[in-house]
Amino acid sequence: MNNQRSFFLNVDWLTVLLYLALCTIGWFNIHAAVYDENHQSIFDMDTEYGKQFIFIVSALVIGIVILLLESRFLSALAPFIYIVTVLLLLLVLVAGHNVGGNQAWIDMGGGFRLQPSEFAKFATCLLLARYLSATNVKVTDPKSFLIAGGIILLPMVLIKLQPDDGSTLVFCSLIFVLYREGLSAYFLVIIGLLATLFISSLLFNAWYIIIVMIVVLALLLFMFGRNRKFATGLIIGFVVAVGFVFAVKPLYQHVLKPHQRVRIDEVLGLSKDLRGVGYNQNQSKIAIGSGRVWGKGYLQGTQTKYSFVPAQSTDFIFCTVGEEWGFAGSVVVLGLYLFLLLRIIVIAERQRAPFSRIYGYGVASIIFCHVVINIAMAIGYMPVIGIPLPFISYGGSSLWSFTTLLFILLKLDSSRMGLSTDRY
Known part of the structure; x- marks a missing residue:
């Protein structure tokens, strides 16, 4: 009896409430997004909103089961869960169901499909946490860094082959986990600079960028040139950056697929095709903008109602x-996500235990990446x-995966006082 009471007291119920609030908001917005006059009940099982209710209930069951598990099993089972997920990703490539050009689904029958790439996220977080929490493993050590990178890279490659660019990109967010565990901030700076140079090279003439880089290099050498090691690094970095700038456009033209280039061109303003590739985003921006401050009201969105x-x-989603709840509703949703992310970091x-901490940062990284990319995509x-x-968003695989991801952390947190500090 005391153990049960302690269990309920130790669970972070504030995080559970945030989770339930977001699931409820999602359910009602799915109802609004695909509302059918012939199926008005939000519990109608012939509709997406009816199915989402089942997904939410089953997700809660998954969450409760996870909370009842023994915490040490989560670390012990991490390699097994990872291997099973990798096998599912391989199975998808051979016998997967194609949806929207991505062979990413396993048909379960009865209109339900499973997307293994969603489950690969928490499987990767678990194994990465287990490896990095092991004795004598330091992310600053080249061997440890390469193994950790391999754990992240393997599912990325398999998911890219589907091809699912969105899910592949999400795994890159786990660089923040490595940074928290000791990876030099220079890696993040370099990634940021390369991204800036990539975008700039598409927007501007390469020689203009080189001139700006020369000015910046001269200023840095003037201020810090006495440090020979730093100056040498700057010069080497400058040479590499120059080569990268001139390589961007050839790589852009010959490596990326035409539909990928068109989408990037649309976002950067290099082309406008509001009836073609830019149609989705343009209609999404119109819908969000039309909601103004307070929105049009539940089930009153014209862009939503007429499936534009x-x-x-x-x-x-x-x-x-944005359309039905306006700027105010959008701020509430963003506020819930921000609060949830801050709570996860706390x-x-x-x-x-290092394992629990590392896993927690994996959860924060994955959710943060999803939220930022999805909303940035919706607003262009x-x-x-x-x-x-x-x-x-609608979908069982997505909801079950995020629920598992979050509730594993809640279980680890509820058991933290009983876990040793050496590994688990």
Whole structure:
């Protein structure tokens, strides 16, 4: 009896409430996004909103089961879970169901499909946490860094082969986990600079960029040139950057597929095709903008009601929030996500065991990446790459995956006082 009481007291119920709030918001917005006059009940099982209710209930069951598990099993089973997920990703490539050009689904029958790439996220976080928490493993050591990178890279490659660019990109967010565990901030700076140079090279003449880089290099050498090691590094970095700038456009033309280039061009303003590739984003922006401050009201969105935005219950669910609940509703949703992410970081930092802390930062990284990319895509600041909004977009695989991801952390947190600080 005391153990049960302690269990309920130790669970972070504030995080559970945030989770339930986002799931409820998602359910009602899915109802609005695909509302059918012939199926008005939100519990109608012939509709997406009826199915989403089943997904939410089953997700809660998954969450409760996870909370009842023994915490040490989560670390012990990490390699097994990872291997099973990798095998499922391989199975998808051979016998997967193609949806929207991505061979990413396993048909389960009865109209239900399973997307292994969603489950690969928490499987990767678990194995990465287990490896990095092991004795004598330091992310600053080249061997440890390469093994950790391999754990992340393997599912990325398999998911890219589907091809699912959105899910592939999400795994890159785990660089923040490595940074928290000691990876030099220079890696993040270099990634940021390369991204800036990539975009700049598409927008401007290469020689203009080189001139700016020369000016910046001269200023840095003037201020810090006495440090020979730093100066040498700057010069080497400058040479590499120059080569990168001149290589961007050839690589852009010959490596990326035509539809990928068109989407990037649309976002950068290099082309406008509002009836073609830019149609989805343009309609999404119209829907969000039309909601103004307070929105048009529940089930009153014209863009939503007349299905102007494709994939509105999945990838573009945020435009339903913007149209029917307005700027105020959008701020509430963003505020819930911000609060949830801050809460996850607080939970991660208070862990006694390295495994739990590392896993917590994996959860925060994955959810943060999904939220930023999905909303940026909906408002036209990123190309359309097909990625769900956590706990809100329609789909069982997505909801079950995010629920598992979050509730594993809640279980680890609820058991933290009973875990040793050496590994688990």
